Amino acid sequence: MTDRAMEMVVEAGKAMLENGGEVFRAQDTMEIMAHSLGIQEFRVYVLTNGIFASAEGEDGPISAVRHVPRVSVHLGRVEAVNAISRELAEGKLDLDSAEKALHDACAIPAYGFKVSLLAGAVGSGCFAFLFGGAGPEIVTAFCAGIAEMLIMQLFHKGGVSKVFTDIAAAAACTALALAVRPLWGAGYNPSGAIIGALMVLTPGVALTMGIRDIINADYLSGTIRLFDALLCAGCLACGVALTYMVALSFWRIPL
Amino acid sequence: MDLQFFGSCVLQFCVAMVATVCFSLAFQVPRRHFVACGTAGAVGWVVYIICTAAGLSMPAATLVATFPLAGISRFFAITHRAPVTLFLLCAIFPLVPGAGIYYTAYYLLNNEQILFASKGVETLKTAVALAMGIAIVCSIPLPRRISRHQYRGPKMN
Known part of the structure; x- marks a missing residue:
């Protein structure tokens, strides 16, 4: 018993x-x-x-x-x-x-694939607006949100490591934001769109919970979470940076 | 506060609400909590933009914004009888320094070491401010009469 x-x-x-x-x-x-x-x-x-x-x-x-x-x-x-x-x-x-x-x-089910996709996309668009983006940035962030949610879901199903998933998702939304530049013309600021799309990937939960754990005197658990956050932030930065570098050296796209 | 600023606040409130609800969806929060999550997130964000407009720095504005945010989250945790995490995790998302992480990487790449260092430190300060704000509000003890209804169950011993 x-x-x-x-x-x-x-x-x-x-x-x-x-x-x-x-x-x-x-x-x-x-x-x-x-x-x-x-x-x-x-x-x-x-x-x-x-x-x-x-x-x-x-x-x-x-x-x-x-x-x-x-x-x-x-x-x-x-x-x-x-x-x-x-x-x-x-x-x-x-x-x-x-x-x-x-x-x-x-056994409580998760929300469906399409719903999560839409949530990611709308969330990205909203954040592009909150961080000062206008029409072009919002639309681009929306599309980038779809792309990164697709990558996250597919990689998660395929069992790809979290590190690589984060890098790939950040790289994809950066690439998309840079690629549509000729489409929008002069008023378009790729940074705005990229930030909006990146917000969905940021390790906000791990970061905040890590510091909360430490304040609760769970130092070991807090450290584990903080490292998790640091790794995730590093991956995002890495994905963005790699794409920028590739764009810069192959197609001479300025930052 | 002039009328135009007020109008933009209302618009930001609505958009922040939608964004927070999107995050609650991503975190698989049950539907009945969506409005609560959205409200907490939107209030936090509007307080944040008012503070930055008033000239506070990013970490300070974040700290001030987490107070009402965490307070509202605790309020909903009691009325909805759900763990406070549910509301807190979704609601803080607009305040997470995602732009800071991005710009830190961006300046590193551009070889602008000074900007990189200052942005990196600011991002870290914002993250700590966020966690400190939550910790402060969450450690305020509630009167026994109310906290009994909170979701953490009866205390042993």
């Missing part, structure tokens, strides 16, 4: 981390769940990419370790897992129904 409860609690923590929940939230949730399910001597240590837990079972100590290598943000699932922990704490769920609810929570 304790084994099953332990398994369920650790899986809930894993689901939380995998879908973009914070470290302290995952830890809190697991402790609350374990307490509600009556697991004895539950101890857990959570990192950005791993969970270590131990407890006292019926036939001696039990432990559970989970590795969470890849995070893809799905806040709907975080909310659902949080709801399970609250209902457990209020005594509305027992172990069986909680297991079922967790299974359902992890």
